[in-house]
Amino acid sequence: MISVHDRRVADAVGDLDGFRRVFYDCLTARADALFDLTDAVLCADGPVRSLVELSLVGEHRRGHGALYDALACGQLDVDRLRTALAGVPLPRAADGRLVLAVDITCWLRPDAHTSPQRILCHTYGRGKDQTIRVPGWPYSMVVALESGRSSWTAPLDAVRLAPGADAATVTAGQVRDIAERLVAAGQWQTGDSNILVVADAGYDAPRLAFLLRDLPVQVLARMRSDRVLRRAAPPRQPGTNGRPPRHGGEFAFGDPATWGEPDAATSTDTRLYGTAWARAWNRLHPRLTHRSAWIDAAKVLPVIEGTVIRLEVDHLPSSATPKTVWLWWSGVDPTTADVNRLWQTFLRRFDIEHTFRLFKQTLGWTAPKIRTPQAADRWTWLILAAHTQLRLARPLAADLRRPWERPAPPERLSPARVRRGFRHLRANSACPAGAPKPNRPGPGRPPGRPNRHPTRRYDIHIVTSSATGKTTSSKKKSTNPRPRRTG
Template sequence: MSLLHRDGRREPSAELSRFRGEFYSCLTARSDALFELADVVLCGDGPVRSLAELSLVGEHRRGHGGLYAALAQGRVDANRMRRALASVPLPRSADGRLVLAVDVTCWLRPDAHTSPQRTLCHTYGRGKDQHIPIPGWPYSIVCALEPGRSSWTAPLDALRLAPGDDTATVTARQLRDLVEQLITAGQWQAGDPDVLIIADAGYDAPRLAHILRDLPVQVPARMRSDRVLRRPAPPRQPHTMGRPPRHGGEFVFGQPDTWGTPDTHTVTDTRLYGTARARSWDRLHPKLTHRSSWAAADGTLPIIEGTVIRLDIDRLPSGATPKPVWLWWSGTDADAGDSDRLWQAYLRRFDIEHTFRLFKQTLGWTCPKIRTPEAADRWTWLILAAYTQLRLARPLAADRSRPWETPVSSDRLTPARVRRDSRHIRPKLVCPAGAPKSTRPGPGRPPGRKNTRPTPRHDVHTPRKTGTPTSRAKKSTTPRPRRTC
């Protein structure tokens, strides 16, 4: 039987076996143990709770000591792993466009005093209207999004943010390397539509678009509702003295009298959100200043024009009162079709939250009590490889629903349901890992002798502050200043 479709694509089993072989080649030390550990994550009966319990799964042929040693002393070729993830079939939108979502999720380690390079991570939902910083390791993860109603994504890259890193600069470098790898792998070719990179309000969308302006990408991102943008400079009148203005009138998100007539206005009926009204205004840009991320810029700051889209909906699935969503797109001259395509693509960005939840609650990404950040990076790559195998095994999986669950067709299986059938799919695939060798445990520390080399403790990195007040300042009642850059 041929292993290729008529259009040149490999059969699902052949593509999955090819990726497993490439994944094994990325493991340059303790490769057999690391590869088998990823298989055990896939073949477990329930959520992963600890590494020690993984050693009890039937597919694990090694002891728990080899499991821990593989994470502590193994090696993963991260660059080759990124190339392997970029070479697998990726989901695309209806017009054949790649849609990437970038976000930061945290591996919280509040009690790991012996773990270095921890930084304060902002957490949400742990208190009433409170954002509590908790020590941990933040990771910037990029995923390719699927169209339509789906909880599937395609993780392509994971990068741990070290203490002192500028998130915008590191993310821009990460996205640049990823887009270049996608082009090298043939995922984008000349004549294809530009790649969409969707981000949330925590990213500086104009700066991200400016840094990536030489790549075939477009950046739609959400903006805070207190932003102030500028219109294009008006034409210079004859016989006018002085320097010509660089910026036009203000466009204040919170003042409707400054908006003017929108360039496009669409109304769409949706199942979840009711009636969605989208309005767009063309060629708006922020007024940049030599501060924050532009402090090191030399000369005249650029004018970064884009399209602003305001989305209003009738209701939310949670029953909460909906708020308007402001989007900024790095393109200009958007028509009604572009406006609808962009806000619908932005709503698909929330699928990445389902992937993060599966990583943490089912695959056990943050469950192991790993000491070093290097071991955390190895475990993260194993989780990404395991999830990619789940995605490639979708056409091969059968629905093994619980008695109380509604059966679904094979094309509607969720990642958790595909994982239930991984144990039956694994024997049909290539397994390059070798059998374990017989060994004996080491002598260890003699009984009664104390540990004379205690593990060093590390402080949590905190952002540097410009000054420390001598007394606690009272909460100001004046309104917050507008964000103009």
């Protein structure tokens, strides 16, 4: 009789082999070189520092010229790869629902003057509350989250933000496309819980919920602590003249006098944060105006109702000061169980930061000095495919730990520790790439003939306001900011 462990291992071998074959079929030009390059990323000893060093890995059976040629001239069927990523087994929350985290991470290229479509990306400075702008390529990524404390996620999509693109519109298009692919793949069926999209304060949560209102999707996002929302409009009294009001009283995050009694409340003892108090107020919405994102909206702006959750903990792991977080959920009429589930789900959003760090520090996503954004997109999708293979190989990997590391069970291995043993797993996995053909390198440029065609240099794109056409400048943060009453 086959045990549960043996069945799980057999399923993992089948999933890994199937994805490797589908991934090879997605490579429509320079397929063998791109596939070997992905294997070199997975089998390299230590972090990836540069592209040329990957040509020295044994799994990369070609020269460094083929490596650069594959990234510059190769082709990748992105739509088919997106479908393949949506069809592999995905992690789910404790209640069985799919939880997607969205965020933007930047590939900084400050000295790449010959690279087009660079944007000033937001980065953090060394001092407190200091931010600097560095030229680079920002990418909007969507991943599926696991339940519990983990550094594993399932990347599903990555889109580079073009100059002038709106982050909320791009993210809404990504989530819409992913939701349709998940339904087509059978990951979500009628009667299942709605897919939960978790975002940080950089996103306009009500607008994101409005753009996804026709999908089985709910939005949970953090809001700034200076926001002011409105309650539902009071019922119209008989005999009252004039236009009926569309908004009720104010709910100012910074003014406890406007809160009133919460509609749901919960208290939980945690190991890291001490006691966590969560209070929720039902049917609150922002007062929209015909500005910024809503400048081209209809004459009557929508009323987007949701639930506001105030989360307060005793202390953070790195400090003894209390911390307060404001969350907005696109659902209404929350129960105590909903409030407790939502704030714990939001804390799982930070697992995407572990994925970004793995991409950049271990898999070498931002290490290559790639010139064109098309080659950068191609390399980004190779990194996503490599991470997916690591996740599928997770039940098969052995714990090749260092002498100073603690032993870990197979289900608790980090992605970096699974990558250490992937070379042994690759030997027993499908490898559809063909062997390289013997060839001689080209003659190159003749001696004494310098390059007389200098590469074109590109300016950095500066964000301008769509309403006024003026360049937006960063202003000094006010010590006494006014509450945001519109949004």
